[in-house]
Amino acid sequence: MPEDLIYLDNNATTPIDPRVLDEMMPFLTHNFANAASTHKFGVSAHEAVKKARQQVADLIGADTHEITFTSGATEAINIAIKGVAEAFSSKGKHIVTVSTEHSAxxxxxxxxxxxxxxxTYLPVQADGLLELEVVKNAIRADTILVSVMHVNNETGVIQPIQEISDFAHEKGALFMSDCTQSVGKIPVNVDEMGIDLLCFSAHKIYGPKGVGALFIRQRKNRIKIPALLHGGGHERGMRSGTLNVPGIVGLGKACEIAQDEMGENEVKIREMKDYLETELLKIEGTWINGNRDQRLYNVTNIGFEGVDSEALIMGLSNPENGSPMIIVSNGSACTAASIEPSHVLISLGLNYYQAFNCIRISLARFENKQNLVKAIKEITGRILYLKQFQI
Structure with missing residues (x-):
């Protein structure tokens, strides 16, 4: 990472861990075989994929035959939701999800x-949390799927997944969770949480872009959904296409590192996030979006009254007079082309103008306190400048 760059947009994507890249390199250079080939060269690639599948399964408490590799969480979400809709439409055609879910x-x-x-798109309370009684009442006899994101990508709010999955199962519905922002950061166990389908991406946990995983429960309550992609029967028929061996190997290594270092990372990153919030909240007219307690330790979504977030973001990323380039965002990178305010913040009750006064800062293990102090100074200075002109 360039020395003059302070990167605080890790919920959009994380930098790749050097150890992950080292694990991938042989499969990008001399060990380039197709993992579906039956010759000895191909078998070596197949074994690498097999190892990665075990690493992914271990991180979320699954079995290896329940893991399907995808191009990322968006594809996994599409396979899961459309697959359930097709396979279970004879039971019903009702789906329950949340207004603050990812656009995928x-x-x-x-x-x-x-x-x-x-x-049914469930509303959230002003702090971003679901009201459990509202969830329970929304699930009907003809509900086939309840899909609730574990950790919100914009606010970091953590939903009570286990309780919600119990409601779904009581009515005979499947429970799915987009765990893209939680897997590898906090403990996620599909059995303990009652998850039937789970999705996540490698590039949120210091792995490569273009690869992710879909968990489809096969133990106890076996789920069979049709394939979205056809053409060769790869991934036990779930997703045809030549496997992205380097990416899969990188995902596996990222999962292994996350399992080993998750607790240590939380302590360090939480300390930095708390310090960041304390300093920025000293600015008059500042507020935090989302529940302060049920929130992931690495993210703060913060509003600055009268400050246009786009002007703030552009000013920080186009520095002058030798200042560092600071990267923050105002929401999901997947909807960055939209000029509409964040649907997540609107769902929390913010009005149109307030939603455009907010930025998301998301930290990672590669950041340090010295850079954070610089960032706070630059952010504060830029905010006070913009407030002066009420831009």
Whole structure:
């Protein structure tokens, strides 16, 4: 990472861990075999994929045959939701999800509405948490799937997944969770949490872009959903196509490192996040979005009254007079092309203008206190400058 760059947008993507890159390099250079080939060269690639599948399964408490490799969480979400819709439509055509879900879930559900499915979009409270009684009452006899994100990508709010999955199972519905922002950062166990389908991406946990995983429960309550991609029967028929061996190997290594270092990372990153919030909240007209207690330790979504977030972001990323380049965001990178305010913040009750006064700062283990002090100084200075002109 360049010395003059302070990167605080890790919920969008993390830098790749050098240990992950080292693990991948042989499969990008001399060990380039197709993992589906039956010759000795191909078998070596297959063994590397097999090892990575075990590393992924170990991180979330699954079995290896329950893991399907994908190009990322978005693809995994599409396979899961569309697959359940097709496989279980004879039971019902009702799906329950949340208004603050990632666009991959919301857009997929809106697509299914055009195909005759009914979707209930649950509201959240002002702190971003679901009201459990509202969730319970929304699930019906014809509900086939309840999909609730574990950790919100914009606010870091953590939903009570186990309780919600119990509600779903009581009515005979499947429970799915987009765990893209939680896997590798906090403990996630599919059995303890009652998750039937789970999705996540490598590039949120210091792995490569373009690879992710889908967990589909096969023990106890076996779930069989149709494939989204056909053409060779790869991944036990779930996802045809030549496997991205280097990416899969990188995902596996990232999962292994996360399992070993998760607790240590939390202590360090939480300390930096708390310090950051304490300093920025000294600015008049500043507030935190999302529940202060049920929130992931690495993220703060913070509002500055009268400060346009785009002006703040552009100013910080285009520094002058030798200042460092500071990278923050105002929401999900997957909707960055939109000029609409964050749907997550609107769901929390912020008005149009307030939503455009907010930025998301998300930390990672590679950041240090010295850089954070510099960042706070630059952010504060930029905010006070913008407030002066009420931009």
């Amino acid at each position: 879930v919301l857009d997929t559900c809106r697509y299914l509405e055009t195909k005759g499915f009914e979707v």
